[in-house]
Amino acid sequence: MEVESNYLNHEKGLKSWLCSVDHKRIGILYFIAVMTFFLVGGLFGLLVRLELLTPTRLFMSSDLYNKAMTLHGSVMIFMVIIPGIPAVLGNFVLPLMIGAKDVAFPRLNLLSWYFLMFGATLAVLAIVLGGVDTGWTFYTPYSIRSMEAVTVILFGAFIMGFSSILTGLNFIVTIHQLRAPGMTMMHMPLFGWALYAAAIIQIIATPVLAITLLLLIAERLFGVGIFDASIGGDPILFQHFFWFYSHPAVYIMILPAMGIISEVVSTFSRKTIFGYKAIAFSSVAISAISFFVWGHHLFVSGQSELAGAIFSILTVLVGVPTAIKLFNWVATMYQGSIKLDTPMLYAIAFIGLFLIGGLTGLFLASMATDVQLHDTYFVVAHFHYTMVGGVVMGMFSGMFYWMPKITGKMYNELWGRVSAVLAFLGFNVTFIPQFIMGSQGMPRRYHLYDPKFHAYHLTSTIGSWILGLGIVIAMIVLIKSFKKGSVAPVNPWGGTTLEWTTPSPPPHDNFAQIPTVTSRPYEYN
Amino acid sequence: MSTINFEKGVIPSHHFSTVSQEYHAGILGIWLFLATEVLMFGGLFVAYAIFRNMYPSVFHDASQLLDMQLGAMNTVILIASSYCMAQAVHYTQKGETHHAFTLILLTILCALFFLGVKYFEYQHKFHEGLLPGMNFTHANATREMGIFFGLYFVMTGLHAIHILVGIGLMAWLLLRFKRNEFSPHYFIPVDGVGLYWHIVDIIWIFLFPLLYLIG
Amino acid sequence: MDILEKLFSFMLPEQATGTASIIDQIFYAIIGLSALVTILFFLVVVWFVxxxxxxxxxxxxxTITESHKLEIVWTVIxxxxxxxxxxxxxxxYRTLEHPPADAYPIRVVGKQWAWVFSYTLDGKEIQTLGQLNVPINRPIVLEMTSLDVLHSFSVPAFRVKKDVVPGLKTQVWFTSNKLGSFQTYCTxxxxxxxxxxxxxxxxxPEQQFERWLRDEAAASTTASPSVLGARLYEFKGCKSCHTLTGVDDVGPSFKGLVGKRREFEEGAPVEAADENYIRRSIxxxxxxxxxxxxxxxxxxxxQxxxxxxxxxTQFIKSLH
Structure with missing residues (x-):
């Protein structure tokens, strides 16, 4: 049988992949890298949970536990959920979605991937050199005194920051310059808006992380002193710098996931997205407000009360555009024609879990309750509800949604659904107990704990196995579809955006002729 | 830039439909990148502001230990280099690439001179024990001065690295000039490196008074 | 509010201060709101599906694509x-943050990995390690700092928590209204x-606290250097790395240390560890x-x- 030429068979050989400047192939490169990191980070997470099966030492020393906990956090944050959606799915889908032949700077795009890999190599090197035990937040002065490998992983994170900046830069220019004729900003699919809003944060916040990490490296190598209280520096300043990046950074992670949900909910309800403008502008509003909320990480650090109050109010305000999105997604389902295929199941899991993640954020944004909950498992649970319940669920929703386009093959729907249900259940079993023990005062990052928390930890650990199983099944289903799935039609879900007009998998050049857009996206009937 | 005529049989890269689109994409990309540079240095300026506010007199005293004349000389050199760069871009757009070539060479020489001066300054500071933070050993000075010198070395050091990168980029431009790759229809790299060089210059124009001229 | 408290009080630890309920009220209000919103969302989504x-x-x-009315409602509310x-x-937070002027001060030093509490009685300093004794129904203010890295002092039953920062003084205060022992954590x-x-x-009780303080003050003046050294061994945190059993841990054991030949990673060995060797090691x-x-x-x-x-040193010398 004659196989049509597509981006997968356009060229052959390893070199044709590693030197490819085709956004689709680079998306696949990112997919392989990010999924590998995800397995590594997940393994560390499962090990941490396993160690916490008992209140006393099970199989790790405290030092080892601290390292496993740090690596779980660093790998997942810097190597999985920051690049996860933009670099894998954004890269693959964005140009197709806006009717472009590639991103604006294809070679820069490849370079970003190599930056990520170089950073990842340094992270591996840091593990080989003895590991890192500072927590992913690298708080000073502990991170100044801790072991040698910290410098290496800091440099790794610095390099990965470049990868993130360049991806964001590429997307902004692509969206501004390469939209198909007729596609105004207000005709752009919402995933594009979400990537755009996230890219703004990548551009503005990541350089501040870069300088923060550089200062910390300089502090460690040359004793610069600005974070060192013993010579007049200020260790709290590091936290301000760090969170000036890292709080907006959680929106780098979540905004693209929200974009996916907008696509998936509309497609699987066969209904025009409700409140297109509200969703688009709320993305931009989130990215704007996100720069002024970082101080809520410092309510109990000795920060002035007034500063705390201002940050507290700004923090709850960032919840408003988030709430708007949730309402609009649910409203989209009204009078729809809803099919619960795997992407939609993950999207609904996202809506439920992210809702809880957002609401529990209120406890932490309110200064008084934060005193009780700060640095406890409540924060751990809240964070995982937004980052796993949100970002990871969104990422899998998007992967199942676009996988037929990417591979040209259908995945196994039954097992896809099984994975979604298992991940959802396992996730809740893992993290609901953490809300409770956190409220009772169980501090985070504890290797040994009070036996009165045992029942909660035990449940949480069992939940982590169910969650892990769900994720592993999801990965197997996705990867198997590469090899074995039935041939995917051009538009398996009845989507209305441009990527569903090209063959599956798309040809090397995406579109034989650049389409001209005359209508808004999401028009059914 | 309104005088530029893009459409003269020049073919854009495969994923752009017109040369004008490609040019504007390139320029937007460069500006975004420069914004990240400014933000990165912005973090350092914030740190500077905080500590200067915390230790005003220490900063004043420490500043006196820097050599204002050398700093002023370097400022003039960089401004001159920026002028050369601007002219080089201008001549490239006009198609007089041999002029542009010479001017970029001049810019590189200015940059090297700047680094030379910086080298002597640093050496002098090392010698006197005016080192960052923990290593600060200068006689009869307060400990907090280490913070000033910590910032001094990080800020000027990071700036010097940018100068080095700039020299590299300009050398790459020279190579491409040699291969006759630039014309009034294609000069984005020259424009981009030019803008980069101006930003590096502007950052120094802020660094100089903040570090050398606290009076 | 009462119903919410009944429903969700299992989430919070016991209240051992009068101010705890101020925080808990907010906690119950938000959790009530969250539960309501979550259930409503859940029902609506299931219904739609x-x-x-x-x-x-x-x-x-x-064919509905938007509704300004709805958007305004779910933005404004x-x-x-x-x-x-x-x-x-x-x-x-304002009411909880500022200690009353008559609060009884206790100094707290956090260090890897111990808490030292210092009281003053008649100009004399009394220190305890890991045990914070306080009288009931009296406002206590803890003035805290750290000797090394960041710590954070948290007493869940009191609903207090504050970071302990090197080079900075931070404080928390509380008035406990319950007798008994309560767990603190470094968070x-x-x-x-x-x-x-x-x-x-x-x-x-107040009298018991006063008595304890006086007894401690008396004990600290009569003890021998090596007994005081034994206290320091715990207070200064030597204990975290040096055992008294002869088994090495992070650092060498103190048992039988004096007189031992010492070989180093770098430099000439010391034939027999003596007081100078110990002093230099510290x-x-x-x-x-x-x-x-x-x-x-x-x-x-x-320090x-x-x-x-x-x-x-006298303490280490006494360990054979």
């Missing part, structure tokens, strides 16, 4: 509710034994790392007086 499930391909769907929560949290990650950096607050530990150990110990310059170094 069932009611509007796809019955056949190509069926007609609704969350804004008001959220800001109200923030303002409530702020006003509660800011501080390294290897972070999860073992615990202490206990013992809330006791003040400049990196200069003589014993073979087989890692340079983990930080200098105690400024121990000559008197204290003498006491701990």
């Amino acid at each position: 069932i009611r509007y499930r796809r019955r056949r391909e190509g069926e007609k769907t609704g 969350p804004t008001i509710v959220f800001v109200a929560i923030a303002l409530w949290g702020w006003s509660a 800011e990650f501080c390294g290897t034994a972070h999860s073992k950096m615990l202490a206990t607050v013992n809330v006791m 003040l400049d530990p990196k200069s003589q790392i014993v073979k087989g150990f890692k340079p983990k110990m930080n200098s105690f310059v400024g 121990m007086t000559d008197e204290e170094i003498h006491q701990i």
Whole structure:
């Protein structure tokens, strides 16, 4: 049988992949890298949970536990959920979605991937050199005194920051310059808006992380002193710098996931997205407000009360555009024609879990309750509800949604659904107990704990196995579809955006002729 | 830039439909990148502001230990280099690439001179024990001065690295000039490196008074 | 509010201060709101999924694309509710933040990985390690600082928590209204034994507290240097790395140390460990790392007086 030429068979050989400047192939490169990191980070997470099966030492020393906990956090944050959606799915889908032949700077795009890999190599090197035990937040002065490998992983994170900046830069220019004729900003699919809003944060916040990490490296190598209280520096300043990046950074992670949900909910309800403008502008509003909320990480650090109050109010305000999105997604389902295929199941899991993640954020944004909950498992649970319940669920929703386009093959729907249900259940079993023990005062990052928390930890650990199983099944289903799935039609879900007009998998050049857009996206009937 | 005529049989890269689109994409990309540079240095300026506010007199005293004349000389050199760069871009757009070539060479020489001066300054500071933070050993000075010198070395050091990168980029431009790759229809790299060089210059124009001229 | 409290009180620890309920009220209010919103969302989503499930391909769907009225409703209502929560949290925080002027001060020093509490009685300093004794029904203010890295002092039953920062003084205050012992935690990650950096607050009747303080003050003047050294061994944190059993841990054991030949990672060996060797190990530990150990110990310059170094040396000498 004659196989049509597509981006997968356009060229052959390893070199044709590693030197490819085709956004689709680079998306696949990112997919392989990010999924590998995800397995590594997940393994560390499962090990941490396993160690916490008992209140006393099970199989790790405290030092080892601290390292496993740090690596779980660093790998997942810097190597999985920051690049996860933009670099894998954004890269693959964005140009197709806006009717472009590639991103604006294809070679820069490849370079970003190599930056990520170089950073990842340094992270591996840091593990080989003895590991890192500072927590992913690298708080000073502990991170100044801790072991040698910290410098290496800091440099790794610095390099990965470049990868993130360049991806964001590429997307902004692509969206501004390469939209198909007729596609105004207000005709752009919402995933594009979400990537755009996230890219703004990548551009503005990541350089501040870069300088923060550089200062910390300089502090460690040359004793610069600005974070060192013993010579007049200020260790709290590091936290301000760090969170000036890292709080907006959680929106780098979540905004693209929200974009996916907008696509998936509309497609699987066969209904025009409700409140297109509200969703688009709320993305931009989130990215704007996100720069002024970082101080809520410092309510109990000795920060002035007034500063705390201002940050507290700004923090709850960032919840408003988030709430708007949730309402609009649910409203989209009204009078729809809803099919619960795997992407939609993950999207609904996202809506439920992210809702809880957002609401529990209120406890932490309110200064008084934060005193009780700060640095406890409540924060751990809240964070995982937004980052796993949100970002990871969104990422899998998007992967199942676009996988037929990417591979040209259908995945196994039954097992896809099984994975979604298992991940959802396992996730809740893992993290609901953490809300409770956190409220009772169980501090985070504890290797040994009070036996009165045992029942909660035990449940949480069992939940982590169910969650892990769900994720592993999801990965197997996705990867198997590469090899074995039935041939995917051009538009398996009845989507209305441009990527569903090209063959599956798309040809090397995406579109034989650049389409001209005359209508808004999401028009059914 | 309104005088530029893009459409003269020049073919854009495969994923752009017109040369004008490609040019504007390139320029937007460069500006975004420069914004990240400014933000990165912005973090350092914030740190500077905080500590200067915390230790005003220490900063004043420490500043006196820097050599204002050398700093002023370097400022003039960089401004001159920026002028050369601007002219080089201008001549490239006009198609007089041999002029542009010479001017970029001049810019590189200015940059090297700047680094030379910086080298002597640093050496002098090392010698006197005016080192960052923990290593600060200068006689009869307060400990907090280490913070000033910590910032001094990080800020000027990071700036010097940018100068080095700039020299590299300009050398790459020279190579491409040699291969006759630039014309009034294609000069984005020259424009981009030019803008980069101006930003590096502007950052120094802020660094100089903040570090050398606290009076 | 009562119903919410009944429903969700299992989530919070016991209240051992009068002010705890101020925080708990907000907690119950937000959790009530969250539960309501979550249930409503859940019901609506399930209803939509069932009611509007796809019955056949190509069926007609609704054509509503937006509603300004709805957008305004679900923008304005969350804004008001959220800001109200923030303002409530702020006003509660204000009442909780500032200690009454007559609060009884206790100094707290956090270090890897122990809490030291210091009281003053008649100009004399009384220290305890990991045990914070306080009288009931009296405002207590803890003035805290750290000797090394960040720590955070948390007593869940009192609903207090504050970071303990090197080079900075921070404080928390509370008035406990319940007798008994309450767990404290270090809640800011501080390294290897972070999860073992615990202490206990013992809330006791006023007279018992006064008596305890006087007895402690008396005991500290009569003890011998080596007994005081034994206290320092715990208070200064030597205990975290040096055992008294002869088994090496992070650092060499103190048992039988004096007189032993010492070989170092770098530099000439010391034939027999003596008082000078111990002194140097305390003040400049990196200069003589014993073979087989890692340079983990930080200098105690400024953290121990000559008197204290003498006491701990006498203590080590007494260990055969």
